[in-house]
Amino acid sequence: MIHNISYRAFVYGTENQEKVESAIKTLFPTSSPQSEFTEGYFKNPVLILHDKITKKRELRDFVKNLDKLKDPDKKRIVNQLENKMDHKGNLFLRFDKQRAYLEDLKVVEHGDSIHVKIKIAAYPAKKEVALKIAREIFGE
Numbered sequence: 001m002i003h004n005i006s007y008r009a010f011v012y013g014t015e016n017q018e019k020v021e022s023a024i025k026t027l028f029p030t031s032s033p034q035s036e037f038t039e040g041y042f043k044n045p046v047l048i049l050h051d052k053i054t055k056k057r058e059l060r061d062f063v064k065n066l067d068k069l070k071d072p073d074k075k076r077i078v079n080q081l082e083n084k085m086d087h088k089g090n091l092f093l094r095f096d097k098q099r100a101y102l103e104d105l106k107v108v109e110h111g112d113s114i115h116v117k118i119k120i121a122a123y124p125a126k127k128e129v130a131l132k133i134a135r136e137i138f139g140e
Contacts, residue, residue: 001133002059003119008050009033009097010112012040017047023100024049024114027065030058063137065105073107078138081131089130091118 007028011020024033033049040046053059069077077084077093085091094113099106122130 001063001121001137003054003121005053005059005062005119006050006117007031007033007053007114008048009114011047011049013044013046017049019101020049020097023097026100026103026105027095027114027116028053028058028062029065030061066138068105069107073105074138077107078135081134081138085120085127085130085134087127089120089122089125089127091120091130091134092116093118 005028007024009020009024011017021033024031028051031051031053033051036048036050038046038048053062066074081091084093093116094108094110095116096106096108096113100114118134120130120133122133
């Protein structure tokens with residue numbers, strides 16, 4: 001169903017790194033993110049936490065975690081699948097960092113979030129095939 005999942009989250013100077021890592025654990029309980037320092041627009045330090053999930057068990061755990069999404073969020077994802085997926089079958093979602101810290105998954109559109117890229121296992125690797133599989137994952 002899923003080949004791999006990549007994610008990244010930005011930790012800004014006003015945020016607590018441990019809290020952002022805790023938010024990530026809500027989505028990916030066994031992930032140990034790598035960190036990378038960069039500089040923001042106003043020369044402020046920004047830490048990027050990122051990882052790539054490839055183990056089948058961890059991928060299944062993520063899909064099970066999606067069951068925590070409320071029905072309106074699931075429907076929103078299904079309704080936006082066409083726009084959230086590229087021609088290679090990569091599905092792009094964003095989860096609210098603050099809500100994830102509170103162990104509540106919420107799909108959002110804003111940038112201050114956990115950015116997730118899901119590579120759908122579609123054969124052949126076409127968007128139409130990946131869309132069908134993604135609809136199954138999200139319970140349509």
